[in-house]
Amino acid sequence: MRLAEAWRVAVDALRANRLRSVLTMLGVIIGVGAVVALVSIGTGTKHLIEQQVEGLGSNLLIVVPGRLDPGAAPTxxxxxxxxxxxxxxxxxxxxxxxxxxxxxxxxxxxxxxxxxxxxxxxxxxxxxxxxxxxxxxxxxxxxxxxxxxxxxxxxxxxxxxxxxxxxxxxxxxxxxxxxxxxxxxxxxxxxxxxxxxxxxxxxxxxxxxxxxxxxxxxxxxxxxxxxxxxxxxxxxxxxxxxxxxxxDFSAVTQEQILGVLGDILGVLTGVLAAIAGISLLVGGVGVSNIMLVSVRERTKEIGLRKAVGARPRDIGIQFLLEAVLLTTIGGVLGMALGISAAVLVDRLTPVPAAITWWSLALAFGVSAAVGIIFGVIPAQRAGRLDPVVALRTE
Amino acid sequence: MTGPAIVAVDVTRTYQLDGVSVEALRGVSLTVAADDYLAIVGTSGSGKSTLMHLLGALDRPTSGTLLIGGRDVSTLSPAEMARLRNETIGFVFQSFHLLARTTARDNVALPLVYRGVGRRERRARAAEMLTRVGLGHRLDHRPNQMSGGEQQRVAIARALVTGPSVLLADEPTGNLDSATGDSVLALLESLNADGVAVVLVTHDRDVAARAHRQIVMRDGLIVDTSAVAATPSAEAEATSPAEGAE
Structure with missing residues (x-):
């Protein structure tokens, strides 16, 4: 029951400051969108390369002089x-x-x-x-x-x-x-x-x-x-x-070529996703920031809630939920943005994109986690406010 | 009712302000009987607000013993103090402290949220309480759609909805004109007649004069106690052990 109430209060608080909420979400939206789009493009490219290598023919064995080793000198x-x-x-x-x-x-x-x-x-x-x-x-x-x-x-x-x-x-x-x-x-x-x-x-x-x-x-x-x-x-x-x-001579199969290319692409996709993840992190800092503002603005309300019996935990959960709501709504909108971007890239450029469920689930999970991580400090601060001081605040 | 609602024995409260110790209360003893109607009077800075925060379990004394509803406040965690406030105390503030975007009914229901009462029952009890303070027709109005007197009635309904044993009112008429203030006081008095202890904090002598007894504070001490009217709780005493220390 208390959680339901906290949920209502959080939604209401976000609605009360619509523009601010949307701008705060924007950081998360862009971060999640970038992760989803880049992972999609990376995955699509990998699929394309697999198709091309398989398209060379089946059961191929390429024999070349020299050792298959990135450090080996050309022979x-x-x-x-x-x-x-x-x-x-x-x-x-x-x-x-x-x-x-x-x-x-x-x-x-x-x-x-x-x-x-x-x-x-x-x-x-x-x-x-x-x-x-x-x-x-x-x-x-x-x-x-x-x-x-x-x-x-x-x-x-x-x-x-x-x-x-x-x-x-x-x-x-x-x-x-x-x-x-x-x-x-x-x-x-x-x-x-x-x-x-x-x-x-x-x-x-x-x-x-x-x-x-x-x-x-x-x-x-x-x-x-x-x-x-x-x-x-x-x-x-x-x-x-x-x-x-x-x-030395090496005989390479398609599987081996695919393995090497797949590894390279995997690393590349990972690096791109990590860079996009940084923007998600920045979005999280924005959420933290705005939550601290929200706590300050509503100090009186916190004082009153405490006066009528809210425990530190009740107040903390209320603000944490608000932060998580911000980032998960941002996460869902970001997914929509990322999917749209991936589809556009796939349609309009030669670069292929494949949207994967795991990248969507990951993006959503990460955005919720960002809300929790970056909401904890403001929530704790709200929960620990001294009711006497809070009530006196103008 | 059995036993006093609140007992304070030699209570002090010292604040640290920028490294300087400020003694807001310097040794106050006070008993609030279960059916008391008590006014705490004093100029600003006399310590009356600090005393009210202590009586309301919003704060803990620096030293001395404070029993609220028979429980020693110094042994309670913040969560337990919150629960004590929720179950035992009702607050009425000078500036009402209503949630602006929330209807009268939901404002009144707020304390029940933290007691874990279901939404339907909360709404029913809030409506009942609003009707009792004469606002049965204002259930879904927001604070900005109501007059000051009506807002203070909403606040009183909110203070009463959990069935507290003590109502603490901090300058309840401070933001109201005298006619509206009178009706708010009349409401508090009728609640007192129904068995709720009422503690008024005020600097207004006329308001204080309506209480059954008064406590005058100055410089963190109780300097005068007097029974203003015939009070059924004449045995409830307030003493000031540190009197004359200055």
């Missing part, structure tokens, strides 16, 4: 096509093995030019990664073995060089060497920060001749199933290490 690749043959024997299926040697090159077609990521690859690439053609055909095994000068263009490069014209059968030059366009890729967009529509695929043999090397950068394997992927990775690495005793 130049000692891999050659002979190593690829050795790996293919381990895998047992040529169509499951893809290689790349890549280089940034300026591509020309007539008077137009574009900067592209030239990739020397095997004809197996589409069966290892998910790549779909828009027009024409992909490289063939013959193209690779003979080092034929044919190219498959990413959607972006095709548009830059040929506009709306059909590029199939047309000539381009890469590093001064003529290539014939035999196909174009479907548009892919950005993936992990790389514009995948600016890729140009040519036979790995042709790329090696162009670059004057017999090396490749790395290879990728599509494992037959998820269960054997680690074992396969280990035996591939073992084969390569035997052939190149001076070099």
């Amino acid at each position: 130049s690749s000692p891999l050659t096509m002979d190593d690829v043959d050795a790996v293919t024997r381990v895998v047992g299926d040529r169509s499951r093995v893809a290689v790349t040697i890549s280089s940034g090159e300026t591509i020309r077609a007539g008077s137009r030019s574009a900067f592209a990521s030239m990739q020397g690859v095997l004809e197996t690439t589409p069966s290892v990664f998910v790549r779909h053609l828009d027009r024409g055909t992909y490289l063939t095994r013959t193209d690779v073995t003979t080092g034929r000068r044919v190219a498959v263009l990413g959607a972006g490069i095709a548009r830059q060089l040929f506009g709306d014209r059909d590029p199939i059968g047309r000539q381009i030059t890469i590093g001064g060497v003529r290539f014939r366009v035999i196909g174009t890729f479907e548009q892919l967009g950005q993936s992990l920060g790389v514009d995948r529509d600016s890729e140009v695929h040519i036979p790995v043999t042709a790329a090696q001749r162009l670059l004057g090397t017999d090396r490749i950068d790395g290879l990728a394997i599509r494992a037959p199933d998820r269960d054997t992927i680690d074992q396969l990775g280990a035996s591939v690495v073992a084969t390569l290490v035997k052939r190149h005793p001076d070099t």
